Amino acid sequence: MKLANLELKNPLMNASGVCSFPPLLKRWEEAGVGAVVTKSIGIEPSPGNRGPVLIEPYPGAVLNSMGFPNPGYEYFLEEMKEYSFDVPVITSIYGRDEYEFGFLVKKLEPVSDAFELNVSCPHAKKGGYQIGFEPKILRKSLKNARESTENPVSVKLPYYSADERKLKEVIEIVEETEMDWITEINTLRAMDYSVEIERPIFSNKFGGQSGPTIHFCALAQVYKTRELTDLPIVASGGIVSAYNVKRFFGVGANVAQLGSGLLYYGEYRDNKHTGIEDFVKAILEGLKC
Numbered sequence: 001m002k003l004a005n006l007e008l009k010n011p012l013m014n015a016s017g018v019c020s021f022p023p024l025l026k027r028w029e030e031a032g033v034g035a036v037v038t039k040s041i042g043i044e045p046s047p048g049n050r051g052p053v054l055i056e057p058y059p060g061a062v063l064n065s066m067g068f069p070n071p072g073y074e075y076f077l078e079e080m081k082e083y084s085f086d087v088p089v090i091t092s093i094y095g096r097d098e099y100e101f102g103f104l105v106k107k108l109e110p111v112s113d114a115f116e117l118n119v120s121c122p123h124a125k126k127g128g129y130q131i132g133f134e135p136k137i138l139r140k141s142l143k144n145a146r147e148s149t150e151n152p153v154s155v156k157l158p159y160y161s162a163d164e165r166k167l168k169e170v171i172e173i174v175e176e177t178e179m180d181w182i183t184e185i186n187t188l189r190a191m192d193y194s195v196e197i198e199r200p201i202f203s204n205k206f207g208g209q210s211g212p213t214i215h216f217c218a219l220a221q222v223y224k225t226r227e228l229t230d231l232p233i234v235a236s237g238g239i240v241s242a243y244n245v246k247r248f249f250g251v252g253a254n255v256a257q258l259g260s261g262l263l264y265y266g267e268y269r270d271n272k273h274t275g276i277e278d279f280v281k282a283i284l285e286g287l288k289c
């Protein structure tokens, strides 16, 4: 299948942030996905937040507050030159303003077949989350990125919940700035709280919720997005089986991303977690592709 100018052997990718540093991207590739998506890369190296950074307070609810751990674009560029991929590499980037998005796209073009602009981290300290909710900066960021590369550029949107006007406004911006596709949804802003120690669990207080419990929120947004645009939609949110992927395709998505649903595949609950390869193979088999 085609996604913009990319040739994909099947409609599956990993979701950014889940096993998405280069050595693990090789595992997704070997497992058989049609394209791989990197962890979000920024300008400066960052160790991420102080732990805990990933918890499952309730079955099906995965909460993370990673804080964009990444080596920064310079190191990432050198590191990626040591790898070669047979499937398209989509580089996820995050910027704090419109200039950073343009800059990063230009710098990372040599190791990227396409880009996914992360404007939707629900717990970033500055930038990220807010950009997906701020039409003016969003428009400038997408425009700068678009003008800085010939490669396909996509945008990863936050969950707009019941705010259909915001979704409509954002989709108009996405079309106007000639994005090649929309990826949705990013994690939902969330928090856990310890009654015993009387404070939020995450050092950053907030995190993002993913996993099976967000699947139905994602379906609703993909459905609404499909009513509003003909752009390709790459859907993500709580996929644990081929049935979830079929649901996404049923409401108008073209491609699906596998993320923290990975944790729920197989016999994870008995500590017999079977890994990326079995997960991807089972979904491809269920889709008959």
Ligand code: DHB
Pocket: 017, 040, 064, 065, 066, 067, 068, 069, 118, 120, 121, 122, 186, 187, 208
């Ligand atoms: C991070 C970024 C995200 O967009 C997200 O949904 C979750 C975590 C991060 O690295 O902090």
